Amino acid sequence: xxxxxxxxxxxxxxxxxxxxxxxxxxxxxxxxxxxxxxxxxxxxxxxxxxxxxxxxxxxxxxxxxxxxxxxxxxxxxxxxxxxxxxxxxxxxxxxxxxxxxxxxxxxxxxxxxxxxxxxxxxxxxxxxxxxxxxxxxxxxxxxxxxxxxxxxxxxxxxxxxxxxxxxxxxxxxxxxxxxxxxxxxxxxxxxxxxxxxxxxxxxxxxxxxxxxxxxxxxxxxxxxxxxxxxxxxxxxxxxxxxxxxxxxxxxxxxxxxxxxxxxxxxxxxxxxxxxxxxxxxxxxxxxxxxxxxxxxxxxxxxxxx
Amino acid sequence: xxxxxxxxxxxxxxxxxxxxxxxxxxxxxxxxxxxxxxxxxxxxxxxxxxxxxxxxxxxxxxxxxxxxxxxxxxxxxxxxxxxxxxxxxxxxxxxxxxxxxxxxxxxxxxxxxxxxxxxxxxxxxxxxxxxxxxxxxxxxxxxxxxxxxxxxxxxxxxxxxxxxxxxxxxxxxxxxxxxxxxxxxxxxxxxxxxxxxxxxxxxxxxxxxxxxxxxxxxxxxxxxxxxxxxxxxxxxxxxxxxxxxxxxxxxxxxxxxxxxxxxxxxxxxxxxxxxxxxxxxxxxxxxxxxxxxxxxxxxxxxxxxxxxxxxxxxxxxxxxxxxxxxxxxxxxxxxxxxxxxxxxxxxxxxxxxxxxxxxxxxxxxxxxx
Numbered sequence: 001x002x003x004x005x006x007x008x009x010x011x012x013x014x015x016x017x018x019x020x021x022x023x024x025x026x027x028x029x030x031x032x033x034x035x036x037x038x039x040x041x042x043x044x045x046x047x048x049x050x051x052x053x054x055x056x057x058x059x060x061x062x063x064x065x066x067x068x069x070x071x072x073x074x075x076x077x078x079x080x081x082x083x084x085x086x087x088x089x090x091x092x093x094x095x096x097x098x099x100x101x102x103x104x105x106x107x108x109x110x111x112x113x114x115x116x117x118x119x120x121x122x123x124x125x126x127x128x129x130x131x132x133x134x135x136x137x138x139x140x141x142x143x144x145x146x147x148x149x150x151x152x153x154x155x156x157x158x159x160x161x162x163x164x165x166x167x168x169x170x171x172x173x174x175x176x177x178x179x180x181x182x183x184x185x186x187x188x189x190x191x192x193x194x195x196x197x198x199x200x201x202x203x204x205x206x207x208x209x210x211x212x213x214x215x216x217x218x219x220x221x222x223x224x225x226x227x228x229x230x231x232x233x234x235x236x237x238x239x240x241x242x243x244x245x246x247x248x249x250x251x252x253x254x255x256x257x258x259x260x261x262x263x264x265x266x267x268x269x270x271x272x273x274x275x276x277x278x279x280x281x282x283x284x285x286x287x288x289x290x291x292x293x294x295x296x297x298x299x300x301x302x303x304x305x
Numbered sequence: 306x307x308x309x310x311x312x313x314x315x316x317x318x319x320x321x322x323x324x325x326x327x328x329x330x331x332x333x334x335x336x337x338x339x340x341x342x343x344x345x346x347x348x349x350x351x352x353x354x355x356x357x358x359x360x361x362x363x364x365x366x367x368x369x370x371x372x373x374x375x376x377x378x379x380x381x382x383x384x385x386x387x388x389x390x391x392x393x394x395x396x397x398x399x400x401x402x403x404x405x406x407x408x409x410x411x412x413x414x415x416x417x418x419x420x421x422x423x424x425x426x427x428x429x430x431x432x433x434x435x436x437x438x439x440x441x442x443x444x445x446x447x448x449x450x451x452x453x454x455x456x457x458x459x460x461x462x463x464x465x466x467x468x469x470x471x472x473x474x475x476x477x478x479x480x481x482x483x484x485x486x487x488x489x490x491x492x493x494x495x496x497x498x499x500x501x502x503x504x505x506x507x508x509x510x511x512x513x514x515x516x517x518x519x520x521x522x523x524x525x526x527x528x529x530x531x532x533x534x535x536x537x538x539x540x541x542x543x544x545x546x547x548x549x550x551x552x553x554x555x556x557x558x559x560x561x562x563x564x565x566x567x568x569x570x571x572x573x574x575x576x577x578x579x580x581x582x583x584x585x586x587x588x589x590x591x592x593x594x595x596x597x598x599x600x601x602x603x604x605x606x607x608x609x610x611x612x613x614x615x616x617x618x619x620x621x622x623x624x625x626x627x628x629x630x631x632x633x634x635x636x637x638x639x640x641x642x643x644x645x646x647x648x649x650x651x652x653x654x655x656x657x658x659x660x661x662x663x664x665x666x667x668x669x670x671x672x673x674x
Contacts, residue, residue: 199393203395203397206389207383207415208409209412217408277536
């Protein structure tokens with residue numbers, strides 16, 4: 001009897017084996033990569049190209065550095081930069097201090113009170129910026145029945161036109177920021193404070209360190225990474241401040257509250273000059289990158305808690 | 306240096322939900338000047354709480370703590386003139402080793418020259434000279450441990466407190482550091498209170514050992530006394546590895562009847578157990594005091610027991626034989642060439658001079674004299 005011998009299966013080509021082994025993995029990776037390419041990388045590249053064009057939806061015209069030249073010669077652009085820098089310098093450090101102080105006191109509380117304050121202070125973070133701005137518009141009501149003016153009235157101070165005059169408009173937006181959302185920063189600080197081992201403070205107690213020394217030599221340095229994170233994200237967020245300006249002052253009066261983000265919006269969606277808006281966006285991006293790098297260089301710490 | 310005294314010290318922790326928990330119950334002891342005392346016991350026995358009360362990191366609920374000549378009940382940790390090495394070392398991660406060592410001295414407002422000199426002295430004792438500019442994360446576990454010790458010795462305190470300082474090290478490094486700590490004690494001549502759950506560490510380091518369980522001090526004694534004359538079944542079982550074997554026995558006519566053996570007791574022992582005649586007692590014997598018949602050269606072969614071997618563990622230097630006596634599992638540590646097979650009967654020789662007797666009701670050692 002003749003025995004049937006099984007034919008050896010031919011080895012599939014390498015690309016087939018690769019697809020069989022890793023195909024699904026790459027398919028899953030493809031989805032976010034495509035989203036990134038279409039909705040992030042492509043818009044960035046096309047905005048960069050647009051910044052060298054006189055944009056027209058039908059046919060754009062290449063104008064080289066004209067948008068940039070115009071922008072740097074425009075007084076309103078420099079005014080918006082100045083306003084943005086003032087807003088950032090006035091809000092970010094003070095907001096970090098306020099956040100830190102609140103977190104420090106909440107950290108001393110019992111667990112249930114910690115939860116209460118964390119939830120309460122985080123609440124504004126989940127509210128929309130538009131809603132919060134509308135509330136503040138009511139608070140900044142320039143008549144004597146406005147909330148802040150009523151408060152000033154108790155001390156015999158005349159009503160202030162908070163948002164309607166150049167000298168107080170930007171200050172009003174800054175004030176709004178101070179009393180706004182510290183919730184996420186507080187949660188980060190509380191987590192970082194909770195991560196510092198108790199034994200460090202006990203060792204410091206034995207090492208004759210006073211409460212102040214423990215704060216300056218242990219707590220503050222070990223919270224540096226959190227502070228740096230809040231500083232960098234705070235600066236980026238305040239460079240991009242838009243909603244409150246749009247909702248409350250529209251950049252006025254007399255450009256007193258025009259920030260760079262609001263200027264970009266105006267260039268693009270009020271004057272439909274998308275080329276100029278793109279150029280302004282890239283200057284803002286460059287500015288944010290430079291400031292972030294400088295902050296990392298000066299404040300970065302390799303110890304994380 | 307100074308002595309440490311606990312006068313009827315009690316510590317309770319109050320939890321709103323779980324109620325009151327007594328961590329240390331009416332603790333009384335004296336640690337003499339320059340003595341190395343080790344607190345040992347299982348987790349939650351109150352040893353660390355006792356140490357933290359000496360440090361002032363916990364306030365006792367009642368009783369007095371004396372360091373040197375002072376009652377320190379209400380003194381802040383910094384005013385007790387103690388230094389502590391923590392289990393996790395508690396090194397300040399953002400400071401260099403030099404800054405870690407000098408932190409306490411700076412807080413004491415010592416002069417720069419004095420700080421420099423004391424740091425130098427401590428670093429040379431502990432071999433840290435090369436590491437002074439590094440940060441803790443750049444150091445190995447053993448080096449960090451040394452820095453933690455350095456931070457303690459740099460201030461030259463009256464009492465050193467060590468809270469399980471070797472528990473984070475691997476086995477080899479732990480042995481090395483154990484030797485270094487013993488040498489350091491000799492060198493400094495300091496009063497040291499040391500907490501560990503490792504009985505080998507306790508036996509090798511301590512001049513006296515305080516064995517604790519459930520917040521109560523079970524026995525305070527030098528290592529050999531703990532090993533040879535444990536006060537109760539807890540101490541007997543805790544000290545020694547493998548742990549002491551316990552067997553249920555009945556005393557009749559000067560003999561101890563255990564399953565598989567009747568042990569004729571020496572007259573002095575039989576006399577001591579007279580009041581237990583006809584009653585049940587617990588007989589304790591350490592695994593190393595049971596011998597394979599063929600290697601029982603040093604003891605009389607008069608007293609034997611026949612057992613069925615259930616498990617054999619080869620440790621190289623010894624073999625551990627496991628077998629059941631009644632309902633209790635018993636271990637014998639025998640010569641590695643002892644002939645024993647799983648499931649087969651084996652005759653073991655008992656060194657009756659090393660027997661321990663415990664009251665089954667109180668679990669206390671029965672005094673024979």
